[in-house]
Amino acid sequence: MATGRTHRPATRSRGIPEATVARLPLYLRALTALSERSVPTVSSEELAAAAGVNSAKLRKDFSYLGSYGTRGVGYDVEYLVYQISRELGLTQDWPVVIVGIGNLGAALANYGGFASRGFRVAALIDADPAMAGKPVAGIPVQHTDDLEKIIDDNGVSIGVIATPAGAAQQVCDRLVAAGVTSILNFAPTVLSVPEGVDVRKVDLSIELQILAFHEQRKAGEEAAADGAGPVAAARKKSADKGPDGDVPAVMPA
Amino acid sequence: MATGRTHRPATRSRGIPEATVARLPLYLRALTALSERSVPTVSSEELAAAAGVNSAKLRKDFSYLGSYGTRGVGYDVEYLVYQISRELGLTQDWPVVIVGIGNLGAALANYGGFASRGFRVAALIDADPAMAGKPVAGIPVQHTDDLEKIIDDNGVSIGVIATPAGAAQQVCDRLVAAGVTSILNFAPTVLSVPEGVDVRKVDLSIELQILAFHEQRKAGEEAAADGAGPVAAARKKSADKGPDGDVPAVMPA
DNA sequence: AGCTGTGAAAACCTTCACAGCG
DNA sequence: CGCTGTGAAGGTTTTCACAGCT
Numbered sequence: 014m015a016t017g018r019t020h021r022p023a024t025r026s027r028g029i030p031e032a033t034v035a036r037l038p039l040y041l042r043a044l045t046a047l048s049e050r051s052v053p054t055v056s057s058e059e060l061a062a063a064a065g066v067n068s069a070k071l072r073k074d075f076s077y078l079g080s081y082g083t084r085g086v087g088y089d090v091e092y093l094v095y096q097i098s099r100e101l102g103l104t105q106d107w108p109v110v111i112v113g114i115g116n117l118g119a120a121l122a123n124y125g126g127f128a129s130r131g132f133r134v135a136a137l138i139d140a141d142p143a144m145a146g147k148p149v150a151g152i153p154v155q156h157t158d159d160l161e162k163i164i165d166d167n168g169v170s171i172g173v174i175a176t177p178a179g180a181a182q183q184v185c186d187r188l189v190a191a192g193v194t195s196i197l198n199f200a201p202t203v204l205s206v207p208e209g210v211d212v213r214k215v216d217l218s219i220e221l222q223i224l225a226f227h228e229q230r231k232a233g234e235e236a237a238a239d240g241a242g243p244v245a246a247a248r249k250k251s252a253d254k255g256p257d258g259d260v261p262a263v264m265p266a
Numbered sequence: 267m268a269t270g271r272t273h274r275p276a277t278r279s280r281g282i283p284e285a286t287v288a289r290l291p292l293y294l295r296a297l298t299a300l301s302e303r304s305v306p307t308v309s310s311e312e313l314a315a316a317a318g319v320n321s322a323k324l325r326k327d328f329s330y331l332g333s334y335g336t337r338g339v340g341y342d343v344e345y346l347v348y349q350i351s352r353e354l355g356l357t358q359d360w361p362v363v364i365v366g367i368g369n370l371g372a373a374l375a376n377y378g379g380f381a382s383r384g385f386r387v388a389a390l391i392d393a394d395p396a397m398a399g400k401p402v403a404g405i406p407v408q409h410t411d412d413l414e415k416i417i418d419d420n421g422v423s424i425g426v427i428a429t430p431a432g433a434a435q436q437v438c439d440r441l442v443a444a445g446v447t448s449i450l451n452f453a454p455t456v457l458s459v460p461e462g463v464d465v466r467k468v469d470l471s472i473e474l475q476i477l478a479f480h481e482q483r484k485a486g487e488e489a490a491a492d493g494a495g496p497v498a499a500a501r502k503k504s505a506d507k508g509p510d511g512d513v514p515a516v517m518p519a
Numbered sequence: 520a521g522c523t524g525t526g527a528a529a530a531c532c533t534t535c536a537c538a539g540c541g
Numbered sequence: 542c543g544c545t546g547t548g549a550a551g552g553t554t555t556t557c558a559c560a561g562c563t
Contacts, residue, residue: 032554038475042454056522065456069556076524084523085563101475102482109474116373123369126454126471131478171477194484195477197470201295201379203318211480213473217450218379220466221362221424222291222354224448225384227464228423229355231447285532309544322534329546337545338541 029100033074039064040071041097047090056087098131108135108167110193112184113176114144114154117199121175122150135167140180157184164191171195178202282353286327292317293324294350300343309340351384361388361420363446365437366429367397367407370452374428375403388420393433410437417444424448431455 043063047055057075061068075081075088081096082088098104109127111118114137121127122137137149140157147154155163163169172193174181181200188196189210198204198214206212296316300308310328314321328334328341334349335341351357362380364371367390374380375390390402393410400407408416416422425446427434434453441449442463451457451467459465 030554034479035472035476037479038469038472039456041475043456058522063456065458067556069558070554072523073525073555080524082523083563084561085521087522100479102478103475105482107474107478107481116376120369120373121470124470126469127474130471130475132471132474170481171474195481197473197477203292203296203316205318209484211477213477215468215470215473216291216379217374217377217468218383218385219288219291220450220468221360221380221385222294222356222383223288224424224450224464224466225355225360226287226290226353228360228448229358231462283532310546311544320534322536323532325545326533326547333546335545336541337539338543340544 029077033077034101036064036066036070036074037097037101039066040074041094041101041103044090044094044097048094052090054083054087054089057082060088103131105131107132107171108169109133109171109173110136110138110163110167110169110188111173111175112138112157112160112188113174113180113200114139114149115175115177118173118175119149121173121199122152132171135169136163138163140176160184160187161191164188164193169193171197173197173199174204175199282330286330287354289317289319289323289327290350290354292319293327294347294354294356297343297347297350301347305343307336307340307342310335313341356384358384360385360424361422362386362424362426363389363391363416363420363422363441364426364428365391365410365413365441366427366433366453367392367402368428368430371426371428372402374426374452375405385424388422389416391416393429413437413440414444417441417446422446424450426450426452427457428452 040060043060044055046063047060055063057068057072061071064071072082075093078096078100081093095104109132111121111134114122118137118139122134127134134150134152137152137154138157138160139145139154142156144154145156164172170193172188172195174184174188174196176184178200181198181202182204185196185198185204185206189206194209195211196204196206196213198212199216201216201218204212204214293313296313297308299316300313308316310321310325314324317324325335328346331349331353334346362385364374364387367375371390371392375387380387387403387405390405390407391410391413392398392407395409397407398409417425423446425441425448427437427441427449429437431453434451434455435457438449438451438457438459442459447462448464449457449459449466451465452469454469454471457465457467
């Protein structure tokens with residue numbers, strides 16, 4: 014998923030598999046909810062259900078962190094919250110900058126989930142001089158000219174790019190040069206970064222296209238088998254251009 | 267069996283691996299850029315670089331679609347654009363509804379990438395009566411009460427949830443009952459859906475947490491070899507099961 | 520008895536390396 | 542020759558199933 018230019022295998026003895034790392038935040042969220050309800054312990058089965066995974070996977074994931082459970086009982090909720098938080102590095106404060114304060118950037122600045130877990134929006138940066146000084150989510154927008162200084166003054170190592178695609182690589186280069194080593198990219202473009210810099214991307218359009226693929230597949234199966242769907246299969250797409258004519262006409266030229 | 271409904275792709279009939287499907291939009295974007303520059307053909311090496319993957323992977327991916335290249339030459343850009351679009355189901359029109367028109371929902375409604383590829387924002391829906399009728403991105407917001415009718419009238423099969431976490435499952439249930447079979451979820455919660463419904467989630471907080479994990483790991487390695495990095499909030503890395511001055515008392519029953 | 524932790528098996532994905540075709 | 546298409550190898554992730562602890 015992450016598009017690091019040269020991703021290291023990282024198969025260290027102490028290495029936690031990437032797939033596991035990606036699920037830890039999910040477990041943490043479920044555990045936090047249990048914690049708020051003052052639930053003292055939880056079994057792998059229950060926690061897995063809350064996180065939307067199966068219990069064998071969860072136990073395997075936890076086994077990479079250590080032996081934090083009690084056989085016959087389950088896991089201590091508070092203790093696990095702490096261990097996972099520590100493993101993810103959330104026991105420290107991460108100042109973050111958001112570059113590109115358009116609709117999306119503003120929405121991100123306002124997003125509560127950012128602040129809730131160790132992340133602090135240290136600065137908002139935009140290239141439009143007209144925006145400079147204007148507060149968004151209570152934080153004054155600063156101009157791109159000062160990007161390097163802002164990064165440096167705040168000790169920022171994580172940057173969020175929410176600019177238009179055309180500006181993203183340039184912004185990325187400046188962030189990296191200024192010392193940022195992790196980037197969350199919302200611009201629909203592939204960023205190239207030097208080794209050692211992590212990039213994760215979020216692309217709304219790509220997610221929709223993946224859904225469309227499966228949606229199309231479902232429609233095709235429905236036409237072939239008719240009424241086999243467990244859910245509202247009786248439904249028909251109105252904007253379709255002919256479900257029957259949509260048969261794969263695979264034909265290389 | 268557990269009640270968890272993790273969607274099982276099942277890989278039926280014309281099985282394209284999930285990992286490949288997830289990359290097709292990436293290739294498509296790179297190809298579209300080439301097409302706009304009137305580039306007639308492209309090699310796997312070039313296209314792979316533009317999409318940020320390696321060429322062997324790209325060729326393997328394309329091999330699942332068919333033999334669309336020409337040995338010694340490469341791929342015909344226009345032809346590939348068409349084939350991938352068709353495979354992804356983008357040659358048809360997908361009406362989409364966005365539920366929850368807060369900061370994020372409004373940003374999504376304004377996001378150009380939606381409209382660009384077969385997706386059309388058919389309606390915006392919000393629970394706040396004060397928003398009803400107010401146009402966002404040129405589309406009037408409608409009230410949640412009319413959700414079912416809106417889905418039905420527009421033949422919507424893809425829904426986007428941008429509500430607060432607390433409302434997400436309820437909205438999801440109504441969307442599914444009304445006939446939606448693909449959901450893109452921005453709310454930080456696990457949705458449970460019946461079999462046959464696809465859910466993809468986008469969680470900003472999770473992405474940041476994954477970055478924080480790697481960032482922390484980098485900081486730790488740096489400390490071992492010195493480096494004078496900009497961010498030096500070095501945390502003590504305890505050994506495997508080092509139960510020293512940890513947070514609350516470990517309290518096994 | 521109940522539930523975790525984990526080897527082993529299975530499934531899935533990526534990379535290699537080269538045959539085969541234009 | 543150059544580049545695609547693909548078996549085979551190698552790596553990662555998931556699932557199984559049960560030993561082992563409480």
